[in-house]
Amino acid sequence: MSYLQTSIAKVTRQELSYRTYIIWSFLAFLVTWIIIWIYIILFPMAYAGRYYPLSLAKTQLASECKAGEVVVFGDSRAVAGVLPTVMELPTENLAFPAASPVETYFLVKRILRCPNNPHLVVIAHSASMFPKDEYFWSVFASLGVLSTAEIRKVEADAKALGDDELMHAERSHSVPLEFLPTLYAIHFPPLYFADLLDGYVAARWRYNERAMRDALDTSGRSSFGTAPGSDAISGEADMTDWRVSPLVNLYLNRTLSLLASRDIPVMIITMPVNATTCKHLPAVVQSRFSKYLAEIAKAHSNVAFVDATIPCWPDIYYGDAWHFNMLGAVAYSHDLQHVLSNLLQSINSDGMFKNNKMIMAQIDAPLTAHGRPEMPDE
Amino acid sequence: MLFNSYGFIFGFLPLSLVGFYSLGRLGRKPAASWLVFSSFVFYGLWNPRYTFLLALSIGFNYLISLMIHANRQHHFLQRTYLTLGIFVDIGVLIYYKYLVDIIGFTYGLSVYDSPTPSITIPLGISFFTFTQIGYLVDVQQGVVADKSPLNYVLFVTFFPHLIAGPILHNREIMPQFSEKRTYRFSIENLTVGSVIFIIGLAKKCLLADPLSAQVSTGFAPSASLTLSAAWLLMFTYAIQIYFDFSGYTDMAIGIARMFNVRFPMNFNSPYKATSIIDFWQRWHMTLTRLLTLYLFNPLAISIARSHAARKLPISRSAQTSTNAFFMMTAFPLLITMSVAGIWHGAGIKFLIFGLLHGFYLTVNHGWRIFRSPRASKLGPLHRLSNWLLTISSILVALVFFRAPTMNSALATVSAMAGVHGLGNVVFRNLLLHGVSSIQLIFTQHGPAAATSGLKAIENAMQYFLTAFLWFIVLIMPNTQQIMHKYEPALGRINPCALQRMTWKPTIASAAALGAISAFAIMAVAGTTPFVYFQF
Amino acid sequence: MTDEEILDQLHSVFSFVFNYDGGPLTMSMTSEDIPAWDSMSNITLAIELEHHFGIKIKIAEMESLKNIQDLTSLVKSRQQLTTH
Numbered sequence: 001m002s003y004l005q006t007s008i009a010k011v012t013r014q015e016l017s018y019r020t021y022i023i024w025s026f027l028a029f030l031v032t033w034i035i036i037w038i039y040i041i042l043f044p045m046a047y048a049g050r051y052y053p054l055s056l057a058k059t060q061l062a063s064e065c066k067a068g069e070v071v072v073f074g075d076s077r078a079v080a081g082v083l084p085t086v087m088e089l090p091t092e093n094l095a096f097p098a099a100s101p102v103e104t105y106f107l108v109k110r111i112l113r114c115p116n117n118p119h120l121v122v123i124a125h126s127a128s129m130f131p132k133d134e135y136f137w138s139v140f141a142s143l144g145v146l147s148t149a150e151i152r153k154v155e156a157d158a159k160a161l162g163d164d165e166l167m168h169a170e171r172s173h174s175v176p177l178e179f180l181p182t183l184y185a186i187h188f189p190p191l192y193f194a195d196l197l198d199g200y201v202a203a204r205w206r207y208n209e210r211a212m213r214d215a216l217d218t219s220g221r222s223s224f225g226t227a228p229g230s231d232a233i234s235g236e237a238d239m240t241d242w243r244v245s246p247l248v249n250l251y252l253n254r255t256l257s258l259l260a261s262r263d264i265p266v267m268i269i270t271m272p273v274n275a276t277t278c279k280h281l282p283a284v285v286q287s288r289f290s291k292y293l294a295e296i297a298k299a300h301s302n303v304a305f306v307d308a309t310i311p312c313w314p315d316i317y318y319g320d321a322w323h324f325n326m327l328g329a330v331a332y333s334h335d336l337q338h339v340l341s342n343l344l345q346s347i348n349s350d351g352m353f354k355n356n357k358m359i360m361a362q363i364d365a366p367l368t369a370h371g372r373p374e375m376p377d378e
Numbered sequence: 379m380l381f382n383s384y385g386f387i388f389g390f391l392p393l394s395l396v397g398f399y400s401l402g403r404l405g406r407k408p409a410a411s412w413l414v415f416s417s418f419v420f421y422g423l424w425n426p427r428y429t430f431l432l433a434l435s436i437g438f439n440y441l442i443s444l445m446i447h448a449n450r451q452h453h454f455l456q457r458t459y460l461t462l463g464i465f466v467d468i469g470v471l472i473y474y475k476y477l478v479d480i481i482g483f484t485y486g487l488s489v490y491d492s493p494t495p496s497i498t499i500p501l502g503i504s505f506f507t508f509t510q511i512g513y514l515v516d517v518q519q520g521v522v523a524d525k526s527p528l529n530y531v532l533f534v535t536f537f538p539h540l541i542a543g544p545i546l547h548n549r550e551i552m553p554q555f556s557e558k559r560t561y562r563f564s565i566e567n568l569t570v571g572s573v574i575f576i577i578g579l580a581k582k583c584l585l586a587d588p589l590s591a592q593v594s595t596g597f598a599p600s601a602s603l604t605l606s607a608a609w610l611l612m613f614t615y616a617i618q619i620y621f622d623f624s625g626y627t628d629m630a631i632g633i634a635r636m637f638n639v640r641f642p643m644n645f646n647s648p649y650k651a652t653s654i655i656d657f658w659q660r661w662h663m664t665l666t667r668l669l670t671l672y673l674f675n676p677l678a679i680s681i682a683r684s685h686a687a688r689k690l691p692i693s694r695s696a697q698t699s700t701n702a703f704f705m706m707t708a709f710p711l712l713i714t715m716s717v718a719g720i721w722h723g724a725g726i727k728f729l730i731f732g733l734l735h736g737f738y739l740t741v742n743h744g745w746r747i748f749r750s751p752r753a754s755k756l757g758p759l760h761r762l763s764n765w766l767l768t769i770s771s772i773l774v775a776l777v778f779f780r781a782p783t784m785n786s787a788l789a790t791v792s793a794m795a796g797v798h799g800l801g802n803v804v805f806r807n808l809l810l811h812g813v814s815s816i817q818l819i820f821t822q823h824g825p826a827a828a829t830s831g832l833k834a835i836e837n838a839m840q841y842f843l844t845a846f847l848w849f850i851v852l853i854m855p856n857t858q859q860i861m862h863k864y865e866p867a868l869g870r871i872n873p874c875a876l877q878r879m880t881w882k883p884t885i886a887s888a889a890a891l892g893a894i895s896a897f898a899i900m901a902v903a904g905t906t907p908f909v910y911f912q913f
Numbered sequence: 914m915t916d917e918e919i920l921d922q923l924h925s926v927f928s929f930v931f932n933y934d935g936g937p938l939t940m941s942m943t944s945e946d947i948p949a950w951d952s953m954s955n956i957t958l959a960i961e962l963e964h965h966f967g968i969k970i971k972i973a974e975m976e977s978l979k980n981i982q983d984l985t986s987l988v989k990s991r992q993q994l995t996t997h
Contacts, residue, residue: 028892190903519973
């Protein structure tokens with residue numbers, strides 16, 4: 001028998017003592033663990049979900065520091081809805097999927113490191129992002145979008161406010177909360193294993209590369225649903241009440257103050273929901289949300305224009321329950337850019353908006369009542 | 379506390395083992411007491427208050443057993459104590475588990491959606507209640523040899539089986555706690571137990587858990603299922619619950635083995651069954667055993683005896699009369715399976731699940747009673763059709779087990795019947811659809827292509843994955859067959875086709891074990907509580 | 914009664930209850946070796962055994978009927994109780 005055959009026979013047939021067996025098993029465990037750990041650290045493009053290439057694209061766009069831009073922040077509705085390439089105004093879509101105002105604060109801070117400031121910042125979060133920072137751990141800590149120091153800062157702020165929502169946010173409960181920031185920083189394998197399985201280890205490479213390239217080509221726009229219209233109902237319709245958590249409120253105010261200190265005007269808008277969701281939207285959500293945004297606008301002098309009500313757009317513009325499809329993105333971006341151009345024209349030397357009432361009327365019209373016959377009356 | 383958690387694997391279990399074997403040097407009683415203590419801690423880590431309930435239940439039942447034994451000359455008193463014991467046990471079970479639903483039912487609240495219970499169901503109450511009732515009956519029958527209190531407490535609370543079975547029989551377990559060698563460390567038992575534990579952990583975390591999201595989506599209220607989607611959903615759920623439950627059972631068997639204790643088998647490749655009768659001999663075997671021993675047998679034999687006493691014929695051919703068939707066969711089966719159904723959970727859905735299986739068993743037994751015995755063995759085509767019929771019946775009943783509401787259950791079953799359209803029935807079409815979507819990725823540009831193509835691949839992968847897992851379940855040996863050289867569990871292990879896939883402590887198996895355990899331990903972090911936990 | 918005599922009589926009981934027409938019974942056989950032996954026919958078997966051997970079978974012993982060895986010892990021990 002050849003040497004290979006005898007080795008194979010030895011490895012598969014010779015019985016070891018139990019102690020030796022345990023040692024060999026443990027070694028195999030260690031080797032496997034280390035190999036997987038290295039893979040997880042080196043090849044996220046191969047297995048990670050789409051938020052990863054998007055985060056790479058957004059980081060790169062932010063670091064490019066293009067001058068004289070409007071920069072849009074917000075959550076995935078804004079990611080899907082704002083298409084800078086059809087807007088004549090130089091715009092950048094730095095919105096991030098699953099972002100709440102907490103994460104937006106840090107993203108805003110980053111672009112303020114650029115030598116030139118944006119002329120206008122748009123902040124567009126869905127109503128569902130205010131009661132809780134749900135994805136703090138599962139998206140932002142996991143992707144490393146927030147650094148460990150930033151994570152600890154948010155935890156400290158939450159503790160000071162007596163707000164325990166971070167404990168109940170979406171996260172793995174098998175490791176203690178205190179270790180999570182460090183474990184994410186070192187890419188502790190168990191926290192990334194589910195992604196590894198979902199991505200079938202390496203099947204997402206092509207899609208992730210393409211997603212990153214497309215996001216870069218369109219200055220930050222990315223699609224989610226691609227159906228030619230959707231009558232599915234998004235999460236806002238399930239809300240029985242609306243409130244803003246102390247943590248989210250703190251960070252939104254901080255963001256606005258930070259921008260005010262740099263004399264940057266802010267427009268807070270609410271991305272539209274589809275018509276079917278609109279029909280099921282509880283009135284209490286609308287009223288409380290509007291009231292909150294109006295109070296925010298009053299509190300900060302650089303925020304004068306707030307699209308307070310949740311607008312309704314026809315189902316045909318939606319690729320899924322939440323997000324605009326390409327048709328919707330083009331239509332919405334055209335409207336948005338008119339509004340933004342008018343806004344920019346009306347900014348005086350102090351960076352403040354002139355003639356609020358007139359311009360308020362101008363905004364409400366295009367963004368809330370897109371002129372199509374199927375548009376439901378409210 | 380769950381077996382599939384870091385706290386258990388790296389904290390509780392090693393501590394418990396070290397304490398057990400260290401105290402074992404001092405003698406049997408210290409080690410056994412440590413085990414009892416650990417088991418109460420294990421239970422209390424979930425909810426400290428309910429440890430009092432557990433202790434009370436054990437104390438009450440042990441006292442009753444003493445009274446039953448003391449009165450063995452007085453049959454009437456014996457039966458009175460037994461009845462009292464069973465009454466209280468079942469009463470406590472009903473109070474914690476079913477009362478909310480019963481009240482809701484009688485007040486005309488929606489029978490279809492169970493209201494959110496305001497009573498937390500104590501963990502494992504179904505398990506430790508039924509285990510103790512079995513013990514009481516055995517004492518009354520005079521077949522319990524060992525009545526020491528420490529062994530009894532350990533028998534009920536021993537933490538590997540406390541929360542989710544296997545349901546132990548006192549005769550197979552209590553003697554093991556009396557043996558000296560149970561308390562002596564054995565590296566063989568530690569190794570074999572660890573291997574079985576890791577196989578169970580891998581089944582649960584790597585095979586069952588990844589499927590749960592997919593199954594939940596399928597049962598979501600917004601899901602509108604076609605025939606193929608509904609059948610795919612149920613084939614997937616059947617696999618999920620099998621790997622989930624048998625994985626957890628393997629973990630229990632493995633942990634017990636680490637303590638030198640051998641547990642009975644609970645699963646024997648149930649999806650290889652070619653009849654419903656066979657299925658229940660292979661699925662949750664200890665529950666079948668318990669219900670047969672303490673419910674079915676007493677019921678059926680008392681009916682049969684009364685028939686015989688009234689000089690009514692009871693032979694096989696005589697059972698074919700309608701009345702005899704109903705009383706002697708259908709009635710006991712329906713009662714027993716109804717109990718099996720509602721043991722799993724409160725609510726009409728579980729009752730229907732039980733009744734369906736009672737009906738299936740009745741049909742199966744009826745088939746055996748009414749048809750003339752077959753001389754020749756069944757051909758492969760015949761066996762295949764038996765298998766298809768068995769599996770289909772199981773999947774239909776399983777809908778009622780899993781569906782969140784009655785409406786959802788009925789919608790899914792009607793989808794399975796083809797009421798909502800066929801969907802991608804032809805697999806070849808499905809394959810082509812997947813392939814053409816992939817082609818689009820390379821030709822089409824823009825972000826839209828990326829998302830829809832990936833989705834198509836994911837859909838196709840679901841079919842492949844489910845088919846692959848069914849292949850594993852039907853072809854590969856089960857855990858006991860893999861470990862059969864080391865007597866992994868009590869009970870006869872029938873040989874499997876792939877005889878060479880047995881475990882031996884070789885370098886190759888060490889490498890495989892190490893790699894699998896690495897994957898399984900990583901997967902623990904994304905863990906879901908296991909399905910039978912709520913019972 | 915000797916073991917052989919018991920096995921002989923069991924054979925005729927089995928052919929009545931299970932339509933068993935196989936070879937002679939051995940001590941190592943169990944219910945899995947006889948196709949028609951399930952929980953229903955086990956009940957019938959218990960009644961038949963009680964009739965045939967004039968013994969009484971306890972509920973706790975019904976599952977041990979499924980093992981020929983246990984069944985034989987059960988019959989033997991019960992027989993000893995009834996004969997004086």
